[in-house]
Amino acid sequence: MRGSMISGVALAWLALGSAAAAEKAGDKADDYGWQQKLSTSGREAVVQYRLPAGVYLHARSARLDDLRVFDSRGTVLPFALRAPAEQAQASRHSVPVRIFPVFGAPDDSAASTAIDIRRTADGALVSLGTRNPARADAPLAALVLDMRPDQQRDPQAPGTFDMLRFTLPPGTQRYQALLAVEASDDLKTWREVAQSQVSWMVSGDGAALAADRIEFEPREFRYARIRWLEGKPLQFAAITGEAVHYMGQAAPLDTLVLPATPGKNPGEWLYAASSALPVQRIGLELAERNVSLPVELGRYTELPALKGRSATTWRFDPMLKATFYRIEQGGRERRSGDLAIEPTHQPHWVVRPLTPTESKPSLRIGWAPATLVFLASGHAPYTLAYGRDDARPATRDLAEVAPGLSAAEIGKAEQVTAGPEQATPRAQERAASAAEQAATASQYRKAALWAALLAGLAVLGGMAWQLHRQMKAGQK
Numbered sequence: 001m002r003g004s005m006i007s008g009v010a011l012a013w014l015a016l017g018s019a020a021a022a023e024k025a026g027d028k029a030d031d032y033g034w035q036q037k038l039s040t041s042g043r044e045a046v047v048q049y050r051l052p053a054g055v056y057l058h059a060r061s062a063r064l065d066d067l068r069v070f071d072s073r074g075t076v077l078p079f080a081l082r083a084p085a086e087q088a089q090a091s092r093h094s095v096p097v098r099i100f101p102v103f104g105a106p107d108d109s110a111a112s113t114a115i116d117i118r119r120t121a122d123g124a125l126v127s128l129g130t131r132n133p134a135r136a137d138a139p140l141a142a143l144v145l146d147m148r149p150d151q152q153r154d155p156q157a158p159g160t161f162d163m164l165r166f167t168l169p170p171g172t173q174r175y176q177a178l179l180a181v182e183a184s185d186d187l188k189t190w191r192e193v194a195q196s197q198v199s200w201m202v203s204g205d206g207a208a209l210a211a212d213r214i215e216f217e218p219r220e221f222r223y224a225r226i227r228w229l230e231g232k233p234l235q236f237a238a239i240t241g242e243a244v245h246y247m248g249q250a251a252p253l254d255t256l257v258l259p260a261t262p263g264k265n266p267g268e269w270l271y272a273a274s275s276a277l278p279v280q281r282i283g284l285e286l287a288e289r290n291v292s293l294p295v296e297l298g299r300y301t302e303l304p305a306l307k308g309r310s311a312t313t314w315r316f317d318p319m320l321k322a323t324f325y326r327i328e329q330g331g332r333e334r335r336s337g338d339l340a341i342e343p344t345h346q347p348h349w350v351v352r353p354l355t356p357t358e359s360k361p362s363l364r365i366g367w368a369p370a371t372l373v374f375l376a377s378g379h380a381p382y383t384l385a386y387g388r389d390d391a392r393p394a395t396r397d398l399a400e401v402a403p404g405l406s407a408a409e410i411g412k413a414e415q416v417t418a419g420p421e422q423a424t425p426r427a428q429e430r431a432a433s434a435a436e437q438a439a440t441a442s443q444y445r446k447a448a449l450w451a452a453l454l455a456g457l458a459v460l461g462g463m464a465w466q467l468h469r470q471m472k473a474g475q476k
Contacts, residue, residue, distance in 0.1 A: 033387030071378025177231025283338035
């Protein structure tokens with residue numbers, strides 16, 4: 001019994017191995033309908049390619065499962081698809097901060113220094129001092145910084161900082177210290193954000209060398225505290241914070257304009273697209289001027305044939321409703337913009353006008369293409385192949401294709417050079433097959449029509465014969 005189980009498992013493994021081998025053997029670039037040649041400099045291992053519109057139009061899977069990268073020897077290379085990300089743009093400006101010295105005994109840490117705080121309702125510091133008055137000769141223990149002194153005047157003042165810059169008091173030419181920078185939002189709980197050396201040196205000829213800044217990861221906080229880990233505490237003449245403001249910018253979109261063809265129902269327009277396109281913006285291009293066109297955009301759903309009927313019917317399913325226009329007013333032309341929608345995969349789009357119109361608008365769609373990232377480990381040149389019905393997904397995790405690289409490094413990877421898109425014999429076979437199927441369907445429709453006509457003639461002949469017999473019987 002046990003031997004048979006083991007033999008069964010072995011046979012299963014052999015079957016899986018042979019199936020995988022067969023799939024690998026049959027996975028060739030010529031098995032795909034479309035190809036593009038990709039060239040690299042050969043200096044970088046990880047390269048990238050922003051997928052063009054042709055890939056989405058000819059891919060046979062909504063998830064791009066039929067994408068492959070081959071080297072010149074036919075080996076499939078590992079690749080990943082990186083989703084389009086927002087591009088962050090940073091604006092920077094300097095913010096002079098208010099400085100409040102804290103005095104204490106030399107052996108007191110700033111964290112344990114009891115301070116008396118006075119501030120306004122918006123959080124701006126007014127004064128800061130020790131609750132137990134220190135001696136007149138008490139040394140400087142720390143500096144507390146109000147990072148947003150103009151909060152009341154400017155409520156939108158930026159609170160994200162990534163650097164502090166220090167200015168020495170007049171007359172001081174040499175100074176060196178190890179400083180710790182801590183951040184807080186309530187002057188009670190502090191967290192350390194950086195430790196760094198600052199130093200100023202002036203040579204004999206008057207040339208100055210200064211390391212006068214401390215940089216750290218961008219973070220948002222209201223107050224900062226400077227502590228001395230090494231060196232003599234010094235009250236700086238000025239401290240400036242570098243504020244950074246990040247503005248997200250949507251990933252650039254590719255657009256495509258689709259021509260209109262008559263829909264399956266009267267008065268509707270059909271637009272052939274591709275289920276691989278992740279459409280996220282959609283609009284109409286109107287050729288005529290001074291047109292306002294309310295429409296419904298949607299898709300067709302095929303319904304099974306009713307009893308006694310051989311043909312299927314198509315139901316229009318609306319997805320959104322909008323009014324598109326092109327009018328001239330006030331000496332300038334005004335056009336409706338594109339609508340933002342959730343990424344939607346549709347092999348076709350349908351437009352149903354809600355008012356009678358002679359317009360035949362084109363459909364404009366937009367999407368953010370993914371980026372192909374692959375490991376150029378084989379023999380160049382490389383071939384990007386796509387367009388196969390029975391292909392299994394081959395994408396890998398980005399960490400497997402580009403191990404050890406950060407997202408920023410991958411974003412700066414080398415862009416490959418792509419050749420023109422070319423159709424393979426497989427695409428021509430598919431087109432011929434589609435044409436043959438269309439011709440066969442047309443022949444079937446003609447045959448059905450002739451059969452219906454002959455059946456109608458037979459019925460009419462039978463009715464005429466019955467009528468003739470009835471008339472002869474009436475005469476008798």
